[in-house]
Amino acid sequence: MATLGGWAGKILRVNLSTGKISAEDSSKYYDYIGGSGIGYKVMWDEVPEGTKAHDPENKMVFSTGPLTGTGALCSGRMTITSLASWNKYNAVINSHFGGYFASELKYAGWDAVIVEGKASSPVWIKINDNEVSIEDASMMWGKGCFYTMAEIAGELGDQAQSAVIGQAGENLIPISFIRTGSSHHGGGLGDVMGSKMLKAIGVRGTQSVKIAGDKGAWMRLMRENLTVIGANNQHVVPKFPQPWAEFNNPATRWTSAEDKYWGAAEPPVKTGTNPPQDINRIGFRTLKSILDLTDVAEKYTVRMGGCASCPIRCHSQMKIPQLEQYGYPPYVSSTCVGFFSPGAVMIKGVQDMNGEGLMIARALGAQITNDYGIWCNYLQIGRDFNYAYNKGILKKVLPKAEYDSIRFDLLEAGDPAFLLDFYQRIAMKEGEFSHMADGAYLLAKRWGFGDDYWDEEAYGLWNKDFGYPHHHSNEADAQVGTLVNLIKNRDAQNHSHNNFLGSGLPLEIQKEIAAEVWGGGEAIDEPGHYTPMNKPKAVFAAWSLKRNFLHDSLTLCNWMWPMTVSPLKEKGYRGDTAMESKYYTLATGKEISEAELDKEALKLITLHRAITMRQMNTMNMRNEHDLIPKWVFDADKDKKPYDKGTNKLDREDMELAKDMLYEEFGWDKKTGAPTRATLEDLGLADVADELASKGLLPA
Template identity: 45%
Template sequence: MAKEDNVSFGWAGKIARVNLSTGVISTESTDPYKQYIGGMGIANKIMYDEVPAGTDPLSPESKVIFAVGPLTASGVPLAGRTTLAHLSTFTKDHLVVDSHMGGMFGAKLKLAGWDALIIEGQSDKPVFVKIIDGDITIESADGVWGLGTRAATEALNTLVSNRACVATIGPAGENQLPYSNIINSRNHSAGAGVGAILGSKKCKAVVVEGNGSVYVKDPEAIAELSDYMLSDVIGSNNNHVVPSTQQEWAEFYDEGSRWTARDGLTWALAEDGPINTGEPKPGELNTVGYRCMKSTKDLGPAAEKYTVKMNGCHSCPIHCYSDLRVEAAEGTAGFETVGNTCAANFPVSVYMKKILGLDIADDESVLWDMTTQATMDNLGLWCNYAQLYRDIAHCYRAGVFEKNLPAEEYASINWAGFENDSKDPTVMVEILTKISQNDSELSKIAYGPLVWCERWNDQEWFDTATSTLINYRGWPVHHAIECFGQVGAVYNMMFNRDDMIHSAVNFQGCGLPWEIKQQIAKEVWGSETAIDQNKNYTPMNEYKAKFCWWSIVTDVLHDCLTLCNWVWPMTMSPSKSRDYRGDLDLEAKFYTAVTGEEMTRDELYKRAASVMTLQRANTVRGMGTTDMRNEHDTITEWVFTKDPDIQPFTAGTDKMEREDFQTALGMVYKEFGWDEKTGAPTAACLDDYGMGDVKDELASLNLL
């Protein structure tokens, strides 16, 4: 090992740049970006510095940045995600967005010796980027262009290495469809149109094999912190800390908890016979991975018989990723093995069934979901946090398709598959395959509601609660007004796509009794009035603003460190001996142990707030206005008009009140140091965050 003063602890120290126009591959230092922590911070700073406002997402000047953080592949649990920054393909003004993926890609990139990968330019023929440790080359993709993500992955692993991780686009990305993604490790995706951007660059995939290691300053401290976290602090998926059923060890239980393990619930198709998930107790290090039975949580009890195991991303002990084998899906989608988590796991049973009026349940429901999901992932289609599914169901049932699609095109789809007397899940295969070709009127639905609602004269869909569209710029809810009212409403405005924040909803659904939640709220955000009970909201106050700020900042922090925000932050604990208190200093403790740089929670939070402010500044520049309140943070009408017979702040509704929402925006702006009237960063806050270069540019553009 080299002398300590020549070792970069945590960081690999290098960023790779691949120009597909010139074929030039170069290396840069990570050092200029370290103040932005890593991951999202590095990627957003590169986007700010190098991609001018108004750039076409599908032009050679557009870039895609893959970035990881100092904790990635360091031995820290749950540090297995990758953050990407690029331009949106589907929202107004095509502003900078983040997309994220789990799986194995981030760890492989880091172990290959890279903190980030910049892909720029545009090839004139299909290629893929091959990374074997420090050796990076641009290779011909002629043999895999046109393949689905599964076949492409298999072919590239065979060609390059079975130790490599393949992150690939499918036909949707190749055809530059705005709703397209990247898939790695079979079903781990990064969306927001990044597949279309790579498709425009003729870049089929990034294949990376990493055989190195990550130097850490204090490996003993990391091991001790990991054992402490796993024994005393960590919960299940979404950091739910009580079981969903009454169990011998637990003081409390909650039916909504994602700690779903119980005696008699099995991985029924496990390789050597069913495995009982049992009652894994806190403190049992070897049973943590049994806590989350996500397949039955998402798909219902019928999914048990199809569950092979619960799987996870690199360094994940929780395993919230469902591995299932559904033999009937071989006949409908072409794949009997499927696996995923979150929105992609239940497209029909949750997001389409009610709108369509479909009568499906049990095994039939599992087949519809798995058929749709396997097709989506193989095509490299992205759902915009399930918006695509709601839009398809609505446009069929409301007659929007029949009215706007050419007659021959409409007749080419077996729409009868959506009717109860002739239902057939392969209708989803037909629809999704046609959409991914991006050569029909139907494909416009995967340009997003911003496009199709205007094109097909259905703007009222934005103001319909069923749509769940939360912002007029084109994105849906992601734990919004149903998640602590004003808190969820405001953080759903902050990004240029759905926010992907889980910090607040993790606390909401943790399963602890209301009185304990109030105590924790007072300790963390200053008052028990920071939180309200579900659908029993009170007017905005300063403590809710702190809770909202914290929810945004912790999410950004995790996207910089590349920790999983579905389990972090660890505000709560399953341990009665800890009085159910978690440990919000854990991120800083791990950061210090890995990098050797002494770090406090407050300093990490401030750095994360600066990354959020950097993206906000890029948004101001991209829009050419400082009026974020009235031009960007534009919540849709239905949040104020739903439940017409009930007034806001009445028990039983999550309906918002207009003035109160505007008050909430201003109070959260103030928490970040942004202008309270406009929601734009100020010169003072940019100075405070150490972003003088950003301040100077915005000043030169009259955007301060």
Template identity: 40%
Template structure:
């Protein structure tokens, strides 16, 4: 059978031997593409015990059958590998937007698998079937901007380049891969995986196209229907401000378009207008709303207020996406620092370094200037933000004064009392460079990096990035201790300095969920649902599916619509509570309530939906359209849309339940892959030991349970954990009474979360005691080969 969507070819490059080979895509068809192929390659080819920087590790640049087809929000790609952000290098993926992924598809490739290590720096050139390994010695040491410019000068301006900066070259665990100037694949140090292979960049240019199985008329109709169901960024389906055409509005919405709100730096300025949905084509404003969807999401205004709106040229984004999430800015003030006035990014990508800066009092543009300095520098150096956790740890290490109780509990020297972690851990010579004095005390010298940062001077970021990521490696660093911990991220930092692990585990200011990695729409996103999702992954969860229904119509409406999908005798998919229990019942009035089977069903569906989107590939930031802006539909979206798109593109007819089973296959393989690598390290410490995923992997940091005065703590699972909250200095005003989800403080109950795990495992077909897929589940999903590699972990 001839399928649409896939090109039929996968490119494999062995940098050790220089071999360039082609493989058939269809041997991976049941894994779709993207992370699906990535998980299978890691399972088949990367044995447990392999380290992320070993030549034997693979890094897979994956696209899927939807990539390049033109369907809305299908322009992304994923990078799958072992991640060095963890001490034990667990598997994971980073996600990158722009146009690099579609260009790989147009060049005729369904994925790119890279293995081995080049003897010297190289870059890969791909022009359709012409693939070569090129010398990158003159590019090494440069940032991503100059690297991309040099490669595009050689290949042509229509080429697209994925590159690493100095962070990846120097094997920083917080390094990312950058394409199209500001689109990044983070995922826990994936830039350093390229760096470990001496791979500087991959340039791609394609002249082909993607075959679509269905006819033109049906394809146009399906795409128009899809557009009618989409909202704004994060699929927010109601406007932020009250507008005459809208029944509902929500102040948290990213549907920010409004009369009188402009892209102020456009020439001439562009009014975003009401930018209504498809049911309200107001004369003179939105006669064809499908052509103005990109104005709905004005994140320059959402993220930075009127200063952001005034400096926004337009909203930009990924190929084939009508939503447009990236803020393209013009900030002339940056030119005085030798930095381009034109920059582009979104969300925490704008605030990596600026989050450690003070705002200049009375300056309207201070925050924006610093944020755009940050995005320029960190994109050029290829430095990853760890979803904001890096800056939180940095600020705590600089400002938190250690108490006697903390030092005693952490078995730190008495001399540490009354000083900050930076003051205690950094040599006097490094403190002098950073602060202007050998003790690191305030006030800092005005000309020092910390002094400039406290004054809101953007040049502080230029000083600090060179100390964090010195060009040429640690041997050239002026501040090697500072660079070692700060450049390598919270997990590595916690291994070196246990007080960082303690902060991540016990303090609500921390953004850490577990394993010293960041939460990503966790407890604040429907309580147990967000927590269960964050438990499952080996980095910040990168799952927006559940988050994308938290904003929109009133909560009661959302709850009812989600019950129709996941808690009803007539529910359409495989994840369901037929007894009709509530799902989305979190609010500022009612607080959090105990877990239900409906919540578990919704959680399972969100996890499987993410795996499907990362395999097809479709954007998780703007989808799924389980809600819509259309009052005529009762704000219902269409849960069948992705299955319908997949069938239309490939010709492989599947219904929703069949499609969800494919997603469950991918999620279950990822689960087994993670367990296999974790079990190796358990047995390395204790040959008779065995990993238990329920207890060793699926857990939450203690700060989500701690109360003031509580002397209990959860199981010890890493640096800085197992320390009672009574000595933490954590004065957050949690309720004193042990009631699950009291008020709005996100106070969890350990017992309720254990019940939540069991309900989720039941939905997924995983064993309730171990959290591993059962033998029956593996057989149903075509994964019986998994048991042969980890037989002791699989139960009947």
């Protein structure tokens, strides 16, 4: 089969048990889009049911998509697929990171790396274009992520990219991550790398990615994309009033202004007003540091960094000299929860320190976790600590000597130095306290957390058996966000719906666009004033899930995509929801419509569900997987669902919402499992046959 444009054409397979390295044709995966589609296909075909995350039989799939490395905007994502140790069933998850590793892998001539088996001693995989070897990593083992990345750069050159684990992954800490670059990481699978004794993958590529379509048409599409792209999270309305802007909204991430600067640049750089027609200044729109680290961070901002092919630059690169007093260099880079999570661990608050205390705590914690490789399970680690400490559970479960040795005095005083002790104990697996990073399901089971842990919104949990927190759920268009949080085996990691809702545009314009895209303005409600379930909401939820799975496969950044709206008044603030299919057609040479590509995404959602059903050994996904926590229905005791000022939902209405989502997907309403007819229509007849043989296919 001929190589499609956009694809490198080869898959790398590395068996760490035998040392065998082989190359395979990528064409087997063309019908699975790429990225997570490759991962799901490998997991379905090759990983037996009942396999545990740390078993040598488990596999890790590091995969790119047909847009990775092409220059398509915001296409620098890497998808990592494997079984996760921190949920009840060791069910399949995707982890993702940005940066430059995915593009570099494509430039080396590989679409994906399949890692299997387990090495007998620490190793790393060295990829230098077509030359691949398994190298000794004993000198890196026990060292942090930054040291490891530096060693690989010394071996492969400064242009090389690497995906590495820190001590947390080595020590099989369930809530650990895989890191690339200065500030990008994929959470939840670092321990699987550690279980395989795999410290890192390093790659250097000197080739190119070929596109099949006309290059002039490609450049015209990219220029059109540059006119409809907004700021971080596709927010298209500025936060502050601008002379060019019809609207402004204080909740958006378009934070540039005439009086805002990258204050630590030499000399300081004015972000400016940046009218959307000036596409050369897109990278100045998002001064993310003042959102993540408070307004005081402006003077410590060197610049904004980001990922391959992305003009947005949403990672704050900071110089904070105060970090040196804690033994760390002043330079730190991260974004969003990478900064928020350490601040959330400081559950007693933070010393003011001349108004910079919270910034210092967040930045210090980011630096520590970046090096140790500790994930936060979308901020859950702070909520878990809050529960265990304030409920007196830590005092009960920790040996007295261990409890007394922990610097809780620093915590009570609001001193960020507490984070040094907190994270070291976790990463180095020191004592019982290290189980704080087991993940919510395992931790609650081990330490005997009460029902209130799961049932109260303050602790953020969504699914008891999978131990993940909510992520843009019922507060994000009520039933729509709730449905989005049901499908994956980890936090939703879905911004398709929330980017639109948070775009900054007035509700009237959003409703006009919703009517055009999802069949009715009633697809969205005024925040905090919700209405009962309806057909457009079901279409919106299904569409949001399809686009999320699609982006993880192409690969595109779901923080930015889809381009549903734009900052241009002359376009009526409309974006272009067909832009993914236009890129795919030009890149691969395979003509595909927007609707056809969405159907391919549904295929991946359905395959993900089949893998999960097999691992759980159930087809009753409606009642065993697609669960909604009590706090969604029990919040605001003095209000009823749909009252103004509450996100509270109605139980019967949400059961109707499930029915309507399953109908959109062609799944059985009674069980929430895909039907044979749907599986066959999606080209998954073999999946239907296997599910039927196990009694997991609805009648």
